[in-house]
Amino acid sequence: MTHNLDFLSDQDIRQIAALVDTLDRSGFDYLQLDVGTIKVTIGKGALPAQAMSTGLSTAGASVPSPTLAVPVAPTLAAAPPSSGGGAVHLTLAESVPSDWLPITATTMGRFYSRPDPNSPPYVQVGTPVGADDTVCLIEVMKLFNAITAGVAGTVMKVCIEDAAVIEFGQVLFYVKR
Amino acid sequence: MPVTRVLVANRGEIAVRIIHACRGLGLQSVLAASQVDLDSLGAELADRTVCIGPSSATQSYLDARLLVQAALSTGCDALHPGYGFLAESAPLAQLCADHGLVFVGPKPHQIAQMGNKIQARLLAAELGLPTLSGSTQVETSTEALAVARRVGLPLMLKAAAGGGGRGMKIVKSEAQMANLFAAASNEARAAFGDGTLYLERYIPNARHVEVQILADQHGQVIHLGERDCSLQRRHQKLVEEAPAPHLSSTLREALCAAAVQLAVGFGYENAGTVEFIVDQDSQTFYFLEMNTRIQVEHPVTEMITGVDLVQEQLRIARGERLRLSQEQVSIRGHAIECRINAEQVRQNFHPSPGQITRWDPPGGPHIRLDSHCHEGYVVPIFYDSMVGKLIVYGFDREEARSRMSRALLQFKIEGIDTTLELQRFLIDHPRFASGDVNTVMVESVLPELLDR
Numbered sequence: 001m002t003h004n005l006d007f008l009s010d011q012d013i014r015q016i017a018a019l020v021d022t023l024d025r026s027g028f029d030y031l032q033l034d035v036g037t038i039k040v041t042i043g044k045g046a047l048p049a050q051a052m053s054t055g056l057s058t059a060g061a062s063v064p065s066p067t068l069a070v071p072v073a074p075t076l077a078a079a080p081p082s083s084g085g086g087a088v089h090l091t092l093a094e095s096v097p098s099d100w101l102p103i104t105a106t107t108m109g110r111f112y113s114r115p116d117p118n119s120p121p122y123v124q125v126g127t128p129v130g131a132d133d134t135v136c137l138i139e140v141m142k143l144f145n146a147i148t149a150g151v152a153g154t155v156m157k158v159c160i161e162d163a164a165v166i167e168f169g170q171v172l173f174y175v176k177r
Numbered sequence: 178m179p180v181t182r183v184l185v186a187n188r189g190e191i192a193v194r195i196i197h198a199c200r201g202l203g204l205q206s207v208l209a210a211s212q213v214d215l216d217s218l219g220a221e222l223a224d225r226t227v228c229i230g231p232s233s234a235t236q237s238y239l240d241a242r243l244l245v246q247a248a249l250s251t252g253c254d255a256l257h258p259g260y261g262f263l264a265e266s267a268p269l270a271q272l273c274a275d276h277g278l279v280f281v282g283p284k285p286h287q288i289a290q291m292g293n294k295i296q297a298r299l300l301a302a303e304l305g306l307p308t309l310s311g312s313t314q315v316e317t318s319t320e321a322l323a324v325a326r327r328v329g330l331p332l333m334l335k336a337a338a339g340g341g342g343r344g345m346k347i348v349k350s351e352a353q354m355a356n357l358f359a360a361a362s363n364e365a366r367a368a369f370g371d372g373t374l375y376l377e378r379y380i381p382n383a384r385h386v387e388v389q390i391l392a393d394q395h396g397q398v399i400h401l402g403e404r405d406c407s408l409q410r411r412h413q414k415l416v417e418e419a420p421a422p423h424l425s426s427t428l429r430e431a432l433c434a435a436a437v438q439l440a441v442g443f444g445y446e447n448a449g450t451v452e453f454i455v456d457q458d459s460q461t462f463y464f465l466e467m468n469t470r471i472q473v474e475h476p477v478t479e480m481i482t483g484v485d486l487v488q489e490q491l492r493i494a495r496g497e498r499l500r501l502s503q504e505q506v507s508i509r510g511h512a513i514e515c516r517i518n519a520e521q522v523r524q525n526f527h528p529s530p531g532q533i534t535r536w537d538p539p540g541g542p543h544i545r546l547d548s549h550c551h552e553g554y555v556v557p558i559f560y561d562s563m564v565g566k567l568i569v570y571g572f573d574r575e576e577a578r579s580r581m582s583r584a585l586l587q588f589k590i591e592g593i594d595t596t597l598e599l600q601r602f603l604i605d606h607p608r609f610a611s612g613d614v615n616t617v618m619v620e621s622v623l624p625e626l627l628d629r
Contacts, residue, residue: 107236108247110246
């Protein structure tokens, strides 16, 4: 980077400092922000390739990037907790193209991709979906909640395995408009 | 039943308190947290955290199915409900039982028996406890007026599904009845989904004294003395202490015996609190209600008995016998608790959520702070306003009182408004210093602070 920081106001610098602080407490490895003409990538150690290529190099360009719109997705492994203690195990939702939109879990529970074991899944990679289409079921205590896509587009990725337990807010699918 | 991993189905300071108790017993803890609580202190301390829903309590902490699902899918074998939320929900206790989870509390039918305050009054009376004259369910204000003519005024209108002071109104004249009846019934319906009311004689010069009970699954019941919780505002407790000041040993013994009698009488198990009203003028007492959960103010009892009540709850839940006999319970010294709320005292106690920019708790011997807060923590708008409980112990009441006064002065919280100043005013007030407390004291001395 050859830029000096003259173009940043005190306010900008304070905000960046606040971001560093937020990141520090979050458990995320890096954070990428794209506001108007400023793009900021903050992280620890080596940055993932995705961030390197789409982040700093295009400063000044006006590519709308919803990187931060990806909701926080706490992972819930099927294994029992380690007794070693520790906080919420947050992982940054994997890097996906900026025009992929997440469908997130509106409740915690068990994920089912199909209405019953003998039927095909509601959606697979490549399936076109409407905003009101059911994409999966989430079971909470024998009660099955139909989850709708919320956005129209094409399913690009299925993130959860059948019958896995998911937490509220976890990303289930990515859809491309 | 063996217990190895406990789902903590609550938030805030009590979640932290339960996690500490689990650690003390070598049990793992899994915190069920709403989205906004994912970075809370409880989440940091628990062995694991599960996001059960969005910030709104109805879609997270108040959904029994989500809590049980969270417990089952993380391999928990027990669930601790804390206080508030679903702590006294018979359906949650039943759902746990149906899925092989140990509910850390009493049996579902015991919760239900005490949950309906009309039934609880009848049961207590049946078991020989003194209850205030009054009524069972009253359907209309006309019916309530008839009760007023029979029992006499003043009367207290109360919600059958009650708790937290909601749906409670004092009726001083017959002319007030119609309006207050409608107001109380609406309030109760809004708070509990049940507008059923009953009436009880109102005692103007009263103290609120409650007895802590521990009961195991083998029929053993002990009490751990009483607490005085007379300092209340709008039926919300502000200051609690143990033992109760100026309580004659005759009254004390009678209260504690009555509490044990009730618990034995209906086969109660786990920790519980039997609440009484003590009529200061006649030196008599009456059963008010029983809380079938751990209470906010349990630390004052812990300080004067040395018993870890939350650990005892877990031990009882896994089937152990009580470790103490009644004779082994020894009460020593005096303890006081102040609830610190994020509220603007001078703006009619309006909640004051937001980021805490400074959090400097007091230190020194015999000072305990039960809290989930720290510098930088954002007090969310979604839940109650309590940010911590400051508890002190002293050789006697005066030592505890002056220690509390100094501790409150030392406690620095910035970024949000708190009730620290109000608490210091109450603790330093000559009436509190002399032990001359009753349930209307706060109301009567508050103007002295507000007019300053």
